[in-house]
Structure formats: structure tokens, C-alpha cells
Amino acid sequence: MQSLSVSKFCKRGLLLTLTMLLAGTSYAQQRDFSKVKIEALRVRDNIYMLVGEGGNITVQIGSDGVLIVDTQYAELSDKILARIRELSKGPIRYIIDTHHHGDHTGGNAKLRAAGMTVSGGNVGGDISDAGAGAQIIAHENALLHMTAPPAAGQPAIPSAALPTLTYFTPKKDLWFNGEGIRIIHQPNAHTDGDSIVYFRQSDVISAGDVYVTKTYPFIDVPNGGSIQGIIAAANNIIDLIIPVYGQDGGTLVIPGHGRLSDIGDVINYREMLTIIRDRIQDMIKKGMTLEQVKAAKPTRDYDPRWGTDTGFWTTTQFIEAVYKNLSTAQGK
Amino acid sequence: MNLFIRGVLLLATAAGSCLLTPAAFAEKNIAGVWAGTYGEDWPDRFPGPELGDYGGLPINDADRMRALTWNASLIALPEYQCRVHPSDYANSFADIRIWEERDPITEKLIALHLQHFAWQTRRTIWMDGREHPPEYAQHTSMGFSTGQWDGQVLTIHTTHLKEGWLRRNGAARSDMATVTEHFIRHGDVLTWTVVVNDPLYLEEPFIRNRDYRYSVDNQVANYPCDSVVEMVRAPGYIPHHLPGTNEDVKIFAETHGIPYKAAMGGAATMYPEYVKVIRSLPVPAPR
Numbered sequence: 001m002q003s004l005s006v007s008k009f010c011k012r013g014l015l016l017t018l019t020m021l022l023a024g025t026s027y028a029q030q031r032d033f034s035k036v037k038i039e040a041l042r043v044r045d046n047i048y049m050l051v052g053e054g055g056n057i058t059v060q061i062g063s064d065g066v067l068i069v070d071t072q073y074a075e076l077s078d079k080i081l082a083r084i085r086e087l088s089k090g091p092i093r094y095i096i097d098t099h100h101h102g103d104h105t106g107g108n109a110k111l112r113a114a115g116m117t118v119s120g121g122n123v124g125g126d127i128s129d130a131g132a133g134a135q136i137i138a139h140e141n142a143l144l145h146m147t148a149p150p151a152a153g154q155p156a157i158p159s160a161a162l163p164t165l166t167y168f169t170p171k172k173d174l175w176f177n178g179e180g181i182r183i184i185h186q187p188n189a190h191t192d193g194d195s196i197v198y199f200r201q202s203d204v205i206s207a208g209d210v211y212v213t214k215t216y217p218f219i220d221v222p223n224g225g226s227i228q229g230i231i232a233a234a235n236n237i238i239d240l241i242i243p244v245y246g247q248d249g250g251t252l253v254i255p256g257h258g259r260l261s262d263i264g265d266v267i268n269y270r271e272m273l274t275i276i277r278d279r280i281q282d283m284i285k286k287g288m289t290l291e292q293v294k295a296a297k298p299t300r301d302y303d304p305r306w307g308t309d310t311g312f313w314t315t316t317q318f319i320e321a322v323y324k325n326l327s328t329a330q331g332k
Numbered sequence: 333m334n335l336f337i338r339g340v341l342l343l344a345t346a347a348g349s350c351l352l353t354p355a356a357f358a359e360k361n362i363a364g365v366w367a368g369t370y371g372e373d374w375p376d377r378f379p380g381p382e383l384g385d386y387g388g389l390p391i392n393d394a395d396r397m398r399a400l401t402w403n404a405s406l407i408a409l410p411e412y413q414c415r416v417h418p419s420d421y422a423n424s425f426a427d428i429r430i431w432e433e434r435d436p437i438t439e440k441l442i443a444l445h446l447q448h449f450a451w452q453t454r455r456t457i458w459m460d461g462r463e464h465p466p467e468y469a470q471h472t473s474m475g476f477s478t479g480q481w482d483g484q485v486l487t488i489h490t491t492h493l494k495e496g497w498l499r500r501n502g503a504a505r506s507d508m509a510t511v512t513e514h515f516i517r518h519g520d521v522l523t524w525t526v527v528v529n530d531p532l533y534l535e536e537p538f539i540r541n542r543d544y545r546y547s548v549d550n551q552v553a554n555y556p557c558d559s560v561v562e563m564v565r566a567p568g569y570i571p572h573h574l575p576g577t578n579e580d581v582k583i584f585a586e587t588h589g590i591p592y593k594a595a596m597g598g599a600a601t602m603y604p605e606y607v608k609v610i611r612s613l614p615v616p617a618p619r
Contacts, residue, residue, distance in 0.1 A: 039466065039468075041466070041468060041469060049468070051466075051468050056468075231568065232568075235567065235568045238411060245414070245452075245557070246414070246416050246451060246452075246453055246473065247414065247415060247416065247473065248416075248472040248473055248474065248494075249472075252470070258468070259467060259468045259469065259470065259471065260468065260469060260470040261470065261471075262470065262472075263411065264415065264473065264494045264495075265471065265494060265507075267411055267412070268494075268495050268507075270568075270570070271406075271570050274568065274570040275401070275570060275572050278570075278572070278574070279574060279575065282574055298575075300393075300394060300397060301394045301395070301397035301398045301401070302394075302398075303394065304392075304394050304506070304532035304533065305506055305507075305508070305532055
């Protein structure tokens with residue numbers, strides 16, 4: 001019975017998470033965050049995973065200060081900051097946004113304000129506040145989505161929460177706290193502005209929402225997401241991973257949502273996505289309509305683990321997204 | 333010798349015996365090397381189960397679909413070649429070693445460690461009353477295990493398992509499963525009962541028993557494994573069968589004269605009375 005309750009726990013977490021994903025600000029406005037606890041799980045010597053509500057946060061600490069990947073919701077920033085301060089008193093120097101969704105970037109402004117950017121020379125002389133606030137790094141497309149006109153009834157994202165340093169190349173590298181950190185763009189996966197963050201010495205990957213363990217991945221098609229891109233991202237993560245003998249360790253992966261993982265979990269995720277992709281692709285080749293594909297239930301063996309019929313992102317919506325992806329010239 | 337002196341000697345002898353005799357503990361000692369014993373289950377355990385043989389597994393429809401679309405070529409992919417059998421299945425293969433970890437001062441049992449021959453996997457069974465980690469902690473092939481002695485029976489509860497196999501012919505066990513195990517020692521024989529509770533892929537708990545014999549002369553061999561590229565495949569290729577296209581899964585039933593339905597498993601196929609059902613089902617033409 002315990003495992004059943006764990007399963008229900010995961011599903012509930014999923015529904016909550018997915019509800020937050022696109023709704024972002026409106027969800028945050030409605031939600032009571034007072035009971036949310038921010039838990040810290042030590043992943044490696046100086047790497048922690050913070051779990052609360054919204055996307056997982058990665059925290060790297062060291063003599064240079066603090067680097068964090070994703071920031072959950074603004075309403076949780078004080079609790080997040082308090083938890084980070086239990087891990088390190090050093091300045092927050094960098095925030096990396098894996099993508100633009102509100103459940104990963106909502107805390108940008110407050111956490112940025114709690115930190116400071118390394119600045120000096122003519123920049124420090126010419127711009128008096130150049131060192132104020134942590135640097136926020138993201139792929140350029142994430143910034144473009146965050147600065148796009150907001151949906152009706154939604155407020156614009158404040159400038160203090162926007163990325164301050166973007167990249168448009170396949171990767172961007174940093175050296176911080178004694179290790180190389182590679183930020184890798186994953187084109188057209190969860191969105192078109194996804195980054196995964198690879199801590200090379202710690203041997204930890206912070207994957208963002210291209211890899212999740214609770215449910216079928218949310219494919220944000222309107223913002224450039226695709227099933228092919230998510231599968232490619234999973235394959236890229238697997239390529240980066242070097243497992244220990246027995247595969248219960250080696251490179252560890254912090255998912256956008258869900259539990260700490262290693263290669264076995266990512267392989268299962270990739271396998272599930274590839275098989276479902278192949279099935280729906282075969283049905284499309286046979287000329288089946290979307291309704292016929294849905295009726296054929298191409299995901300039914302994976303639904304007990306990954307699917308849901310309620311909430312923001314249902315199994316049906318996942319199938320629809322995959323079908324639409326694969327029906328386009330790009331998806332084929 | 334007077335009675336007083338005799339009494340003193342008797343007490344001294346008794347005290348000496350207490351010093352020389354091992355203290356009596358509530359738990360049994362199961363440390364040592366244990367050799368697997370085999371009978372009619374040999375073909376299933378070592379050569380491996382046949383494709384399409386899911387009889388006796390309480391799998392549900394979803395897991396049956398996993399099994400029927402599974403392609404054995406999957407395990408030829410480099411990242412699958414050295415995947416270990418999970419702790420609820422690894423006891424099916426050859427010998428095991430069990431050793432104790434005790435507090436050096438109090439001799440209190442902290443943990444039992446168990447090594448399987450298969451893939452040389454090692455697991456820890458915590459006996460010190462610690463709690464299981466939160467759900468968001470890492471899952472592993474061995475899982476997180478805690479144990480306690482219930483009289484003469486060691487009972488183990490395991491969570492945090494990765495997805496694994498119920499039987500290595502495609503029948504999956506989900507990563508939401510929990511496992512209860514019982515170790516019972518009868519002299520030189522050790523019985524190990526595994527109860528798999530999988531709310532996602534099982535209609536009822538799946539129970540598997542294995543017997544071992546205490547081994548004085550043997551050790552558990554090592555089990556090296558190196559992944560290699562065995563054939564050139566397109567990047568990202570995952571071998572599998574599209575639903576309804578796998579004809580290979582019929583071979584088992586046709587070869588052995590077993591009704592297709594009986595070979596497809598389900599909770600009912602675990603019970604002796606299912607024999608009556610089998611007799612009422614059509615038998616496929618022999619292959």
C-alpha cells in the first residue's frame with residue numbers, strides 16, 4: 001500500500017506541477033505557499049537539490065560563492081534563500097534558468113537581489129550598479145519568451161527577473177567554485193530555449209524539464225517544444241553520463257521535476273519516449289487520424305507509470321502533442 | 333572437599349562457561365556463503381525464460397503489453413549490456429554471500445550486507461532502525477532496505493527501486509514497487525522469500541522462493557562486465573515490436589502445447605485451480 005501512496009503522491013505532484021507550468025503567475029497568485037517546505041538533498045560534495053514546489057533547484061556552493069539553477073516561485077524565495085544560507089553564507093553569483101516557465105524562474109528577482117555579480121574595471125566605473133544582483137544566465141529564446149507580451153490578464157515579467165546574460169550558441173561555459181560548468185542548449189525540446197547544465201567535476205547534470213521523472217514530459221509546442229527534441233535531449237544526457245559498474249551511480253541527473261536520477265532512469269525515460277514516438281509515427285504513416293490514434297491507446301502500457309487523465313497535462317494531451325509534432329515536416 | 337568449596341567451584345565453572353560461550357542473541361546468524369539450489373526451475377533461472385512465457389506472473393494488461401512489445405535485441409545496446417538484475421530478481425542466480433556489520437563496542441547489528449553472484453551486486457540491509465529516504469532521493473537497482481528480526485525470521489522492506497524485470501523476457505516491474513523479503517534459516521538451509529508489490533503492473537503481489545545451502549568450501553565468484561558496441565545501429569535506435577506484430581511470443585505456447593491465454597499470465601494463472609481453466613482452453617497447433 002505504501003508504494004500505491006507513493007504513486008498517488010507522484011501523480012498529485014505532477015498535476016500540481018503541470019498546473020503551475022504554463023499558468024505560472026496566475027497559479028502562483030492562487031496558491032497558498034505557506035505550507036510548502038524547501039528540502040535539501042545532498043547530491044555530491046558541493047551540489048544540492050532543493051525540492052519544494054515547482055521545478056527542482058540545483059545549488060552549487062564553494063569558495064567563489066553560490067550558483068543556482070532555476071528558482072521556483074517568487075512566493076517561495078525567502079524560504080529558498082534561507083535554505084541556501086544553511087548551506088553557504090557566500091554570495092549568490094549566478095542563476096541559470098533552464099527555460100522560461102514560471103515554475104522555474106518565478107524566484108529570479110528576489111534571489112538575484114540577494115546576490116551580486118562579479119564586476120569591476122571600466123564596467124564597474126561606468127555603471128555604478130553593475131555588481132548589483134546576481135547574474136541570470138539563460139538561452140536567448142528563454143529571454144524572448146519572458147519579454148513577449150503577456151497573455152490577457154497576466155502581468156508582464158518585471159525586468160529584475162529577466163536574464164542578464166544570454167547565449168545563442170550551442171553551449172556556454174563557466175568556471176566557478178573550482179569546476180567547469182557547461183551550459184548546453186537543447187533545441188526544440190521542452191521549449192525552444194532549454195538549457196541543461198553539466199557540472200563536470202562534480203559529475204552532475206541539472207536537466208531542467210527536458211527530463212522529468214513524474215509524468216510524460218510536457219511538450220510546450222506553442223513555444224517551440226517537440227517530441228523529437230526531448231528524445232534528442234535524453235540521448236544527449238545519456239551520452240554525457242558515465243555510470244559506475246552496476247549503473248547505480250556515476251554521473252547523477254537532477255530532473256526538472258521528480259527524483260534524483262542516474263543513467264538507468266534516463267535510459268528508461270528515453271526508451272519509453274522513443275517507443276511511443278515510433279508507435280505514433282507508424283500510425284501516422286498508415287494514415288490514421290488523431291482520433292484513431294487516441295482510440296488505439298498507443299501509450300497504454302506506460303500510462304500506469306507516466307500518464308494521468310486529470311489535471312493540466314493529460315495523457316491525451318501528450319498524445320495530441322506528439323501526433324501534431326510528427327505530422328509536421330519538422331517532426332518527421 | 334566441603335560443600336562450600338564445591339559450591340564455589342561450581343559457580344566459577346558456570347561463570348567461565350558464560351565467558352566462553354557466545355552470547356545468545358534474538359536473531360539468527362545468516363552470515364556466510366550460501367550456494368543456490370536448483371530443481372525444475374533450472375531452465376527458467378539459468379538458460380533463461382522463453383519468450384511468451386508469462387504464466388504464473390500476476391501481471392496486468394499494461395505489463396502484458398510491455399512484455400509482448402519487448403525485443404530481446406534491446407539488451408545488445410551498450411547501455412543495457414551491463415544493467416544489473418534488481419535485488420528482487422538477483423537471488424535467482426547462483427550463490428550469495430552475507431556478512432554482518434556490527435558496532436565494535438556493543439556488538440549491536442548495524443547492517444547486513446549481501447552480495448549476489450549475478451553482476452556482483454551488493455546491497456545493504458540496515459538493521460539499526462533508520463528511516464527510508466524521501467521519495468525524491470535516488471532509486472537504485474538494489475533499492476533501500478531496512479530489516480528486522482521477527483522471532484527467527486528476518487523480514488526486509490525495500491523501497492527506492494529502479495524499474496526492473498519480473499522475468500527477463502520482457503515482463504517489467506515498475507520503479508513504484510516495494511518489496512518484502514523473508515529469510516528463514518533451517519540449519520544449513522536458507523529459504524529466501526521475495527514478495528513484490530507493484531501497484532502499477534501487478535494484479536496481486538508476486539511471490540518467489542529460493543533455497544540455498546550453507547557452503548563451507550566455496551566463495552562467490554566475481555562478475556566483470558564491459559559494454560561494447562556489438563553492431564552498428566542508427567543513433568537513438570531502440571529495438572521493440574509494434575503492438576500486435578510480435579509473432580515470436582507465440583512460439584512458447586505452440587512448442588509446449590499450452591493455450592495462448594494461459595501463457596499470457598495474470599493473477600489467476602498463479603493458482604492450482606487454474607489447471608481446470610487450462611483444460612477448457614484451446615491448445616494451439618504444434619509448431
